Amino acid sequence: MSRWDYVIVGAGSAGCVLADRLSADGAAEVLLIEAGTGNPETRPEVQVPILFPRLFGGDLDWNFSTTPQPGLADRSIPIPRGKAVGGSSVINAQLWTRGHRADYDGWAASGLTGWSHDDLQPYFDRAEQRISLTGLRYPLPVTPAFVNACARLGYAPAAEVQEGYALARATHRDGLRHSSADAYLGPARERPNLTVLADTLVRRVLFEGTRATGVEVEGESGVEVLRAEREVVLSAGSVGSPHLLLLSGVGPAGELSRHGVPVVRDLPSVGRDLTDHLLVPLAFEAMGFQSPGAVASPEQVSQYLRDRSGTLDSIISEALLFLRTREEIEAPDIEVVHLVVPLGEHERPAAHGLALGVILLRPRSRGTITLRSADPHDAPLIDPHYLSDEAGDDLATLVAGIRAAQRILRQPDFAQWLGKPLTDGALSEDVDDIAAYVRATGGSIHHLVSTCRMGTDEHSVVDPEFRVRGLTGLRVVDASAMPSLVRAHTHAPVTMLAERAADVLLQH
Ligand SMILES: Cc1cc2nc3c(=O)[nH]c(=O)nc-3n(C[C@H](O)[C@H](O)[C@H](O)COP(=O)(O)OP(=O)(O)OC[C@H]3O[C@@H](n4cnc5c(N)ncnc54)[C@H](O)[C@@H]3O)c2cc1C
Structure with a gap:
């Protein structure tokens, strides 16, 4: 089979939530694609709480680093990101914090109706019924x-x-780490209408006109095309999602042309507004x-x-x-x-x-994710501009x-x-x-957000329903879509955001 209703790119904190929720009633065929390994739980470092620092720099880490940072004595700062089913929740430091009332009330005040602190608490509650704390x-x-x-x-x-x-x-359960894959994919993986494709790199999103129709992937059987009848959802994280949009011709037209990428949609804010703790x-x-x-x-x-x-x-x-x-x-x-x-x-x-x-907690500095080249194997340039x-x-x-x-x-x-x-x-x-x-x-505590920022303003990349502006059949649901950086470690807020996105998608 090479056609699905939903194609979700990236099995991280957000992607695991979506894969579970969208496949739950059996009505839709769902494909979850992940560049990293499908079974990280076989490693002791992934399971035993104290061992997680050993995962940094290993094969479950994309091993990114920033461009030299003038604000930090020209040092390049390591940017670990999880590369496995479970994403960064497989290698993260396991803290769970919801964020401050002012974070979400600020989002609502910026025009995001339905995103106030009180509106969002049910989604955190729902997440906490699944993730063991x-x-x-x-x-x-x-x-x-x-x-x-x-x-x-x-x-x-x-x-x-x-x-x-x-x-x-x-995020622990009985003395073991508890990733988003453990919490959300365990039972879902048995469903006949959910396919999890690991060890498969998504190279770009494919379009007919301005409609996303599927993705081009590279895995064991070489390069192939996988079709989405309804939606492609990018959940590749704050580095991966803007990178994929840029590789696919969605971003600042000048930057795309410089790298020889045909422009599908000139969207200057893709990869901008990078914010980190x-x-x-x-x-x-x-x-x-x-x-x-x-x-x-x-x-x-x-x-x-x-x-x-x-x-x-x-x-x-x-x-x-x-x-x-x-x-x-x-x-x-x-x-x-x-x-x-x-x-x-x-x-x-x-x-x-x-x-x-x-x-x-609330930095004013903003950075960028930009293309290094049009080759999907080349990491993008990450410049948080600390x-x-x-x-x-x-x-x-x-x-x-x-x-x-x-x-x-x-x-x-x-x-x-x-x-x-x-x-x-x-x-x-x-x-x-x-x-x-x-x-x-100073260094990163790994809370990169807002590189495909949600908003109601014309400079935002996705609208309040996670749709990429000016395109159809394409959404972004992960830390990159966060309207701004919250006063919290970001795993819980990203999980909340994905729970909400699942509701939005299921209503369409
Ligand atoms: C080292 C570290 C420690 C952290 N500690 C904490 C903490 O203690 N508490 C907390 O709340 N937060 C913490 N965080 C942050 C938190 O884990 C992240 O904000 C959250 O996991 C991000 O979720 P996401 O779904 O946006 O992205 P991710 O979970 O990173 O998922 C993205 C997924 O997409 C995949 N992907 C990317 N590109 C492609 C592609 N082209 N093709 C196919 N697949 C692709 C990736 O491999 C990955 O699995 C930490 C993060 C890190 C890295």
Whole structure:
């Protein structure tokens, strides 16, 4: 068979939701195409929570990196992306956060009717009925120090509204990682009307006039065409979806022509509006505790193998704090993640340590995804343009966030756990030194969004029903379609968005 009703490109956080929901009633023939492997769950690193950092740079990772970033001392920043059925949820850090009320009410205020915080909660609820969430089962003794220090400084314990501090929740089930493939594709894969085609690269979307009719793919049997009777849905992620649109002739006409790609639709905003969360780590040697997984003892391994308990069942980021650097703003602009490993540029995998990761929640800087060449095998150019906003607000907010994190570290609660800084300047109080520290150590926390931005304005790429403007039979449903970056780790918001998209598609 080479014709389906729906052809979904990319089996990641969004694609797995769509494949399940669109095939559930048996009425439509659904094809889910994935460039990566079909059975990542056979690898221990994919299953055992503490092992996930080992997936970075391996064959389940696209292994992208940015162009040199002038705002970050001209460094190229690694951009891992999952390449397997399950997508980035297979290699991600397992945190689950819904986002702040102001994020979604802001979307509604921009004209996206039906996208307010209250409108969207049922979709999060629906996602949480499928994805298994677990609280911390074995917090390290240093984690109460973070919580107590936050309380001592007057922050509120307020996880639900995402302002204040909270212990983390993770996408785990019974001591194992729980990806979107586990949550959504398990039972769906048995359905006769759902086909999952792994190890198959989609090279471009095909059109008749302005109607998408299918995709050209490259797999075991060479290059072939697969037809969509109703819709092609791109769920290839914030890098993959704009890349595919550009390869298919949908994007800025000038850029397409420069690479010899025939223009199907001049859509200047494809690949623009790239927004990402920048994280600056403050890393220290450990005193009096052991980082999980740094050196797993035979006892820890056998305990985990016995009943999946103990510190190998760790998500590393054990607690979060969402804070406002200025009283007058409406919602948090900084998140501080409490990590029980010495994460960052100076990460030493076998070392015991801790780090506070300071995250800029609402960056003003915007970047781009552009073609490197017209060859689908060539990764696109990824330029997040970190810290490029003219007024310098992004850097100023990060500096204020770092000062807030330093105050936490100076509380007496931390005194017994905090060893030497692993990075020169982590505790510097001088504003210029801190700014230099940001540029020298900042990196991505992998929340790229908005490269096929949804909106009601003419510069948006997709409309509120996920349709690519000016074309028929083609939608984009994934992190790239997000109207703007939310104050959250993006897995839950992307899952919510896909749940909503499934409703939209099923109503047509
Ligand atoms: C290392 C890492 C850590 C993270 N940690 C967290 C976290 O702790 N909490 C959190 O909330 N979020 C986290 N995130 C972010 C979150 O995982 C992503 O925002 C989310 O998974 C994105 O979902 P998506 O559906 O847009 O894309 P993806 O899940 O990336 O799916 C895209 C899929 O499309 C496939 N694809 C791409 N191009 C093609 C093509 N041409 N042909 C065929 N298939 C293709 C890819 O292989 C992939 O499977 C993390 C991300 C990473 C990478």
